[in-house]
Amino acid sequence: MADTKRVLLVVSYDGTGYSGWAFQKSTHNTIEEMLNRAIFGLTGEEVHVIGASRTDAGVHAYGNIAVFDTKSTIPGERFSFALNHILPEDIRVVESREVDSSFHPRHCECEKTYEYRVLNTRSQNPVKRLYSYHYSMPLDVKVMQQAADLLVGEHDFTSFCNTESQALSHVRTITDIGVRREGDEVIITVTGNGFLYNMVRIIVGTLLQIGRGKGVPEDITAMLEAKDRSKAGPTAPAKGLFLLGYKYKNQLTNRQ
Amino acid sequence: MADTKRVLLVVSYDGTGYSGWAFQKSTHNTIEEMLNRAIFGLTGEEVHVIGASRTDAGVHAYGNIAVFDTKSTIPGERFSFALNHILPEDIRVVESREVDSSFHPRHCECEKTYEYRVLNTRSQNPVKRLYSYHYSMPLDVKVMQQAADLLVGEHDFTSFCNTESQALSHVRTITDIGVRREGDEVIITVTGNGFLYNMVRIIVGTLLQIGRGKGVPEDITAMLEAKDRSKAGPTAPAKGLFLLGYKYKNQLTNRQ
Numbered sequence: 001m002a003d004t005k006r007v008l009l010v011v012s013y014d015g016t017g018y019s020g021w022a023f024q025k026s027t028h029n030t031i032e033e034m035l036n037r038a039i040f041g042l043t044g045e046e047v048h049v050i051g052a053s054r055t056d057a058g059v060h061a062y063g064n065i066a067v068f069d070t071k072s073t074i075p076g077e078r079f080s081f082a083l084n085h086i087l088p089e090d091i092r093v094v095e096s097r098e099v100d101s102s103f104h105p106r107h108c109e110c111e112k113t114y115e116y117r118v119l120n121t122r123s124q125n126p127v128k129r130l131y132s133y134h135y136s137m138p139l140d141v142k143v144m145q146q147a148a149d150l151l152v153g154e155h156d157f158t159s160f161c162n163t164e165s166q167a168l169s170h171v172r173t174i175t176d177i178g179v180r181r182e183g184d185e186v187i188i189t190v191t192g193n194g195f196l197y198n199m200v201r202i203i204v205g206t207l208l209q210i211g212r213g214k215g216v217p218e219d220i221t222a223m224l225e226a227k228d229r230s231k232a233g234p235t236a237p238a239k240g241l242f243l244l245g246y247k248y249k250n251q252l253t254n255r256q
Numbered sequence: 257m258a259d260t261k262r263v264l265l266v267v268s269y270d271g272t273g274y275s276g277w278a279f280q281k282s283t284h285n286t287i288e289e290m291l292n293r294a295i296f297g298l299t300g301e302e303v304h305v306i307g308a309s310r311t312d313a314g315v316h317a318y319g320n321i322a323v324f325d326t327k328s329t330i331p332g333e334r335f336s337f338a339l340n341h342i343l344p345e346d347i348r349v350v351e352s353r354e355v356d357s358s359f360h361p362r363h364c365e366c367e368k369t370y371e372y373r374v375l376n377t378r379s380q381n382p383v384k385r386l387y388s389y390h391y392s393m394p395l396d397v398k399v400m401q402q403a404a405d406l407l408v409g410e411h412d413f414t415s416f417c418n419t420e421s422q423a424l425s426h427v428r429t430i431t432d433i434g435v436r437r438e439g440d441e442v443i444i445t446v447t448g449n450g451f452l453y454n455m456v457r458i459i460v461g462t463l464l465q466i467g468r469g470k471g472v473p474e475d476i477t478a479m480l481e482a483k484d485r486s487k488a489g490p491t492a493p494a495k496g497l498f499l500l501g502y503k504y505k506n507q508l509t510n511r512q
Binding site for chain 1: 268269270316318336340345346347348350379380381382383385387498
């Protein structure tokens with residue numbers, strides 16, 4: 001047996017068929033459990049990976065992060081290749097490497113970026129139905145960007161947080177929100193140092209309302225001040241949300 | 257009962273879960289049968305739609321065409337809305353309208369366009385796994401375009417046709433092939449007046465071989481002259497193929 005080492009995995013998945021990332025008593029169908037089982041299949045060790053982001057059921061990822069400790073002699077960078085032979089094809093380990101044994105993916109300075117895809121066409125596109133939110137109302141992307149700009153910075157995001165959140169503080173910092181049209185889709189990209197329960201999906205639901213003319217960008221200021229979930233827009237569906245990746249200090253772990 | 261009228265449907269579908277377009281004795285799981293059943297549910301008439309293109313199992317479409325005759329009083333342009341309430345969500349009628357009773361989607365002058373999506377990255381992307389062919393070898397798009405140009409025009413495409421084809425003639429005209437890189441994908445677009453069994457997928461398989469350096473563009477000329485399936489490249493998988501749409505004379509029935 002070799003010494004214990006900590007291995008980091010960059011994990012990409014289609015969230016459609018899963019009950020989200022985090023372990024649940026009621027189901028074995030989570031990304032976390034799939035990774036635990038694959039690592040057991042490879043090393044014979046019963047590990048519990050620590051995830052950076054506990055994505056909800058139906059949310060997709062290009063670069064979520066998991067770490068685990070192992071005594072296996074397999075080199076850190078070989079885990080991705082080996083695990084991909086065991087994992088179902090809707091989960092891929094894009095990259096793996098050994099990290100410092102003190103590294104914890106949730107207790108460290110980092111930024112993460114989410115992307116939300118809105119299919120803005122008259123009729124639904126069957127091929128995109130599981131990877132975007134079909135929204136047939138015309139959207140003013142400029143107005144959405146103006147509203148988004150008012151969310152950037154350090155704020156109390158209580159109005160943009162599911163009321164079941166158990167977070168002690170609702171203060172978070174958003175460093176950037178971009179709203180752009182790409183073909184028949186409107187894509188909203190949100191970067192920040194941490195996000196509350198359903199925060200990105202509520203931001204998107206609110207921007208869509210403003211984008212279709214229900215409200216004006218300046219409403220955002222009052223919503224933030226209210227610290228009341230009922231003042232913001234609806235929660236956009238999970239299937240349009242993608243966790244693009246993490247940036248740890250100088251260390252980029254993102255989609256190529 | 258109203259007079260009989262002929263209705264044209266522009267049909268979009270995710271081919272993943274189906275055994276292709278055409279009716280088969282062994283399964284009810286075809287696009288054609290889903291449409292027949294939905295029309296029966298709506299009008300009570302047992303119809304057999306006539307499809308423009310009998311796409312293979314796993315092939316997707318943005319604009320395949322189906323026509324049928326009905327005595328229903330529902331206006332032609334209302335069928336899309338009504339059928340979408342009955343059809344499964346992986347099939348959508350993008351558009352519907354009444355056409356001349358002599359119109360037959362396979363016996364008329366038309367052009368159709370296919371798109372083939374190749375995911376050209378080191379590791380598979382779970383979200384794109386059902387809608388592209390993952391090809392990890394580096395591809396030279398310029399060389400692929402040079403090879404593609406040699407396929408444009410009227411040729412005997414026997415070398416690019418499944419040997420089980422029952423077509424009387426293998427002469428077809430390709431009016432355009434474009435090869436471009438878009439993000440992490442290489443996209444091949446083929447337009448022509450008609451295609452043989454597996455023709456687009458064999459063209460793609462051949463262009464990929466040349467693009468990765470196995471052969472040179474000029475090989476295409478010898479392949480065409482050989483009129484021998486074994487001289488061309490492999491058949492690329494169905495899941496990367498999309499039927500984009502049809503152009504009937506001056507009448508465009510395509511993705512918006």
